[in-house]
Amino acid sequence: MTGPPGAGKSTLVEKMTALFRKDGQTVAIVAVDPTSPYTGGAILGDRIRMSSLFCDPGVFIRSMATRGSSGGLAFRTREVCDLLDAFGKDVIIVETIGVGQAELDVADTAQTTVIVLVPESGDGIQAMKAGLMEIGDLFVVNKSDRDGADRLMVEIQMMLDLRPQCEGWRPGVMRTTASAGEGVDELVRQIQGHRDYLKKYGILGRLRKDNVRSAIVDLVRQRLEEKFWENAGIRSVLDRLAEEAAGGKMSPYQAFERLLEAREQNGMKPSTNKEQSDHVR
Amino acid sequence: MSRKLRILIAKPGLDGHDRGAKVVARALRDAGMEVIYTGLHQTPQMIVEAALQEDVDGVGLSILSGAHMTLFPEVMKRMCEEGLEDRLLFGGGIIPGEDVETLQKQGVGKIFGPGTPVQAIVDYIHETVRVGDV
Ligand SMILES: Nc1nc2c(ncn2[C@@H]2O[C@H](COP(=O)(O)OP(=O)(O)OP(=O)(O)O)[C@@H](O)[C@H]2O)c(=O)[nH]1
Ligand SMILES: [Mg+2]
Numbered sequence: 001m002t003g004p005p006g007a008g009k010s011t012l013v014e015k016m017t018a019l020f021r022k023d024g025q026t027v028a029i030v031a032v033d034p035t036s037p038y039t040g041g042a043i044l045g046d047r048i049r050m051s052s053l054f055c056d057p058g059v060f061i062r063s064m065a066t067r068g069s070s071g072g073l074a075f076r077t078r079e080v081c082d083l084l085d086a087f088g089k090d091v092i093i094v095e096t097i098g099v100g101q102a103e104l105d106v107a108d109t110a111q112t113t114v115i116v117l118v119p120e121s122g123d124g125i126q127a128m129k130a131g132l133m134e135i136g137d138l139f140v141v142n143k144s145d146r147d148g149a150d151r152l153m154v155e156i157q158m159m160l161d162l163r164p165q166c167e168g169w170r171p172g173v174m175r176t177t178a179s180a181g182e183g184v185d186e187l188v189r190q191i192q193g194h195r196d197y198l199k200k201y202g203i204l205g206r207l208r209k210d211n212v213r214s215a216i217v218d219l220v221r222q223r224l225e226e227k228f229w230e231n232a233g234i235r236s237v238l239d240r241l242a243e244e245a246a247g248g249k250m251s252p253y254q255a256f257e258r259l260l261e262a263r264e265q266n267g268m269k270p271s272t273n274k275e276q277s278d279h280v281r
Numbered sequence: 282m283s284r285k286l287r288i289l290i291a292k293p294g295l296d297g298h299d300r301g302a303k304v305v306a307r308a309l310r311d312a313g314m315e316v317i318y319t320g321l322h323q324t325p326q327m328i329v330e331a332a333l334q335e336d337v338d339g340v341g342l343s344i345l346s347g348a349h350m351t352l353f354p355e356v357m358k359r360m361c362e363e364g365l366e367d368r369l370l371f372g373g374g375i376i377p378g379e380d381v382e383t384l385q386k387q388g389v390g391k392i393f394g395p396g397t398p399v400q401a402i403v404d405y406i407h408e409t410v411r412v413g414d415v
Pocket of ligand 2: 009045046095
């Protein structure tokens with residue numbers, strides 16, 4: 001479940017979960033909220049909308065803070081989902097932070113990505129085309145008790161017409177009023193429909209592979225970067241170079257080259273050659 | 282890297298004032314903690330279930346309804362039942378000194394009255410919570 005801040009993701013998750021439970025399925029919810037880049041702290045408030053589920057032993061809710069991850073999830077969300085899967089949860093729902101256009105990690109993590117928009121999103125839909133709108137398997141116009149829901153539905157359909165079509169699946173577009181529970185049954189039906197499609201076309205295995213693949217790429221990025229900075233001296237070299245670059249003596253690119261050199265000379269054995277260093281921002 | 286502290290801030294009981302709880306939640310966030318905030322009208326069972334699922338280091342209850350002598354012990358009892366007896370339970374609200382004493386004898390931590398500077402709460406959590414394994 002992803003979409004802009006305040007679109008009603010948590011409210012939808014609560015209502016969907018109630019339906020999955022009625023159907024006898026166990027549910028785990030992983031709800032992500034942003035860490036403040038300034039203090040390192042976070043307020044994890046998605047639970048506020050889910051309190052009707054707290055005492056149901058068939059529902060497990062875990063809140064996570066992004067802790068510096070920029071893709072809309074936390075670094076470990078994927079692993080948490082794997083664990084919940086291993087514990088036998090029938091349905092695992094991931095709620096991302098409120099996203100703009102670039103926080104798209106969920107698409108590599110989930111089997112079905114639901115984009116939650118609100119009537120007011122209409123103005124931004126052009127801008128969203130090149131990101132959020134491309135990863136949706138299903139589109140929900142929530143808060144459709146407000147004006148503009150129909151227009152947005154049409155705009156989404158038009159956008160989908162322009163998107164490369166894939167065999168066997170055209171994303172459904174539906175309206176909900178999560179706060180009143182309206183339309184949620186249709187959403188759950190369509191999620192199950194998407195799952196049937198994934199099975200029928202043998203896509204689950206490929207998704208799983210993509211999933212693992214991007215997990216490995218993430219690890220490369222994280223571990224190489226950690227390695228790069230692990231020598232205590234390197235930070236002070238960075239400070240010095242930053243000062244020089246800020247004073248106009250060199251460009252950030254030159255400073256970067258010098259940083260690499262300093263690291264090699266100092267016996268800070270580089271774990272990267274030139275090519276790999278492109279990954280080490 | 283030090284482990285992030287995770288604190289549940291909960292508002293049990295029937296009164297609808299969560300301003301204090303929100304102020305504390307923000308202060309803890311600004312001190313670098315991860316604060317799980319669950320909203321109004323939480324029962325002890327809801328609070329302890331959330332604490333368990335979220336694996337928090339501490340639980341802070343904001344109680345203004347006067348029901349503290351039932352709510353604190355009830356939460357405490359359930360925390361012990363769920364194996365959370367090593368987690369900090371603390372609180373805030375208007376609570377008479379003798380009640381505070383009684384509660385602390387039962388294992389409840391500090392209870393902060395109105396007007397407490399939030400920094401005192403931040404310091405208390407840092408001093409009290411186990412920061413064992415990373
Ligand atoms: N009018 C109206 N309000 C709604 C609807 N669904 C949710 N809301 C309200 O919208 C607000 C935000 O809802 P949330 O479910 O917290 O939204 P969210 O997308 O999870 O928000 P973040 O996690 O902060 O990004 C709440 O006040 C909800 O009660 C709806 O269908 N109609
Ligand atoms: Mg939310």
